[in-house]
Amino acid sequence: MADIVRRGRLRKPALRRGANMLAALMAASALLLATHGTAAAASTKHANAKTSGAKTNKASASRPAAREAKARTARKASAAEARTAAAAAAKGAPRSKAAAASASSAALQQASSAEARLIAVYELFGRGQPRPALAKARDLVRDYPNFQLAQLVYADLLATQVPPAHAFSDATGIGRLRSDPAMADLREESRRRLQALRDRPPAGTVPSQFLALSTRSRYAIAVDASRSRLYLLENSDKGLQLVADYYVSVGKSGIGKATEGDARTPLGVYYVTSSLDPKSLRDFYGAGALPINYPNPYDVRRGKTGSGIWLHGTPPQQFSRAPLASDGCVVMANPDLKQLLRKVQIGATPVVTASSLQWIARPQAEKEAQTFTSAISAWKDARANGNEAQLKKFYLPDFQRSSGNKKNTDGFSVLHDEVEYAQGKRVQFKDMSFLHWRDGDDTMVATFGEVFEGEKSGRTRRQYWLRQGSEWKLFHEEILG
Numbered sequence: 001m002a003d004i005v006r007r008g009r010l011r012k013p014a015l016r017r018g019a020n021m022l023a024a025l026m027a028a029s030a031l032l033l034a035t036h037g038t039a040a041a042a043s044t045k046h047a048n049a050k051t052s053g054a055k056t057n058k059a060s061a062s063r064p065a066a067r068e069a070k071a072r073t074a075r076k077a078s079a080a081e082a083r084t085a086a087a088a089a090a091k092g093a094p095r096s097k098a099a100a101a102s103a104s105s106a107a108l109q110q111a112s113s114a115e116a117r118l119i120a121v122y123e124l125f126g127r128g129q130p131r132p133a134l135a136k137a138r139d140l141v142r143d144y145p146n147f148q149l150a151q152l153v154y155a156d157l158l159a160t161q162v163p164p165a166h167a168f169s170d171a172t173g174i175g176r177l178r179s180d181p182a183m184a185d186l187r188e189e190s191r192r193r194l195q196a197l198r199d200r201p202p203a204g205t206v207p208s209q210f211l212a213l214s215t216r217s218r219y220a221i222a223v224d225a226s227r228s229r230l231y232l233l234e235n236s237d238k239g240l241q242l243v244a245d246y247y248v249s250v251g252k253s254g255i256g257k258a259t260e261g262d263a264r265t266p267l268g269v270y271y272v273t274s275s276l277d278p279k280s281l282r283d284f285y286g287a288g289a290l291p292i293n294y295p296n297p298y299d300v301r302r303g304k305t306g307s308g309i310w311l312h313g314t315p316p317q318q319f320s321r322a323p324l325a326s327d328g329c330v331v332m333a334n335p336d337l338k339q340l341l342r343k344v345q346i347g348a349t350p351v352v353t354a355s356s357l358q359w360i361a362r363p364q365a366e367k368e369a370q371t372f373t374s375a376i377s378a379w380k381d382a383r384a385n386g387n388e389a390q391l392k393k394f395y396l397p398d399f400q401r402s403s404g405n406k407k408n409t410d411g412f413s414v415l416h417d418e419v420e421y422a423q424g425k426r427v428q429f430k431d432m433s434f435l436h437w438r439d440g441d442d443t444m445v446a447t448f449g450e451v452f453e454g455e456k457s458g459r460t461r462r463q464y465w466l467r468q469g470s471e472w473k474l475f476h477e478e479i480l481g
């Protein structure tokens with residue numbers, strides 16, 4: 001078991017029931033799940049109760065009867081506490097049984113296949129069904145032998161089946177595993193996966209960054225670093241709806257990327273810029289990679305550096321990585337990434353990476369979008385009126401525009417070009433998307449197409465706006481086509 005933890009892959013073909021292996025299993029189970037206060041905690045306490053019983057039986061000949069009675073009482077209390085904790089975890093919150101079952105079912109449907117099966121194992125044990133839980137865990141590690149967390153949960157369940165008289169203690173092994181950083185990583189991975197099961201986004205809500213999204217963007221991605229979770233939202237005429245979510249890893253130094261090589265994951269509003277064929281990549285990146293446009297113009301404005309931020313998979317020997325493990329990329333299990341690869345649109349799928357996502361009701365998002373719509377409409381009217389002085393009020397002095405591979409042009413020449421381009425013409429904006437970002441400053445990323453009356457096609461723009469006081473100002477624009 002320690003070998004699994006250290007190497008990140010199975011080195012032995014099967015788990016044996018020898019004395020040393022059983023001791024290692026119980027040591028691993030106690031270290032992995034003891035901190036959870038969840039179904040995982042229930043499993044640990046149940047295993048520890050049995051181990052405690054074994055130790056008491058082994059030493060009963062030399063210990064006073066009073067101590068034996070005390071140990072039995074402690075075991076009963078531990079078992080009762082374990083059942084209570086497990087039941088609470090299965091329900092997730094003090095709600096009605098129907099509501100709890102509904103939320104749990106939704107979580108299972110939205111999680112990836114392997115994770116859904118792991119959660120089902122937790123739930124079965126939480127309902128007091130250790131043998132069915134063990135059977136499902138056995139099937140899970142057979143199908144995903146590189147899923148380290150599942151291996152350790154399976155070990156925990158095996159430990160609960162060991163009769164007390166046959167249990168062994170291994171203080172040296174426990175100490176060694178306790179000091180192994182990989183065990184702490186697995187405990188944290190388990191905690192975050194269970195947190196995602198318990199704390200679901202409220203129905204009918206969207207991440208607060210998505211104020212409006214054109215139906216040309218069929219999907220949107222939001223990453224909550226505090227939960228190690230990537231949420232996939234489907235976009236339709238009915239608006240954004242959460243359809244799936246996945247466990248992910250972020251930078252080993254955390255979040256808030258500022259400089260090249262700082263091993264942090266950037267925070268902000270981005271877009272997928274390409275999809276890299278796994279055949280062109282090292283095995284380290286797994287099933288493929290989706291680069292995003294870090295640093296975006298807002299990052300550049302603030303002096304942030306670095307490049308090569310991707311959403312990518314894991315090496316063949318690893319199912320998933322620790323919550324903080326990458327050099328700044330967002331890392332997913334390969335089966336999850338494959339699902340994502342089928343959904344994204346190059347240049348059109350937004351990716352929000354946040355320290356913690358705030359979910360808001362759709363009417364609130366629409367209200368906030370309407371506030372910004374008035375600003376961009378005023379910009380359009382000033383341009384059509386041909387008043388360069390009036391139009392200038394919408395631009396910051398250091399405004400820049402980029403178009404394809406062309407170098408940035410400054411604001412003075414852009415103002416003149418805009419007046420010539422649109423003066424006296426009636427223009428229709430379409431396919432509008434507004435992505436809101438707050439992190440001290442208040443910014444908006446607006447993407448839209450424009451078509452002049454009598455024409456069949458026009459420009460597609462992506463604008464970066466900054467709120468100053470009560471006014472919105474443009475500081476960068478990209479002409480996409």
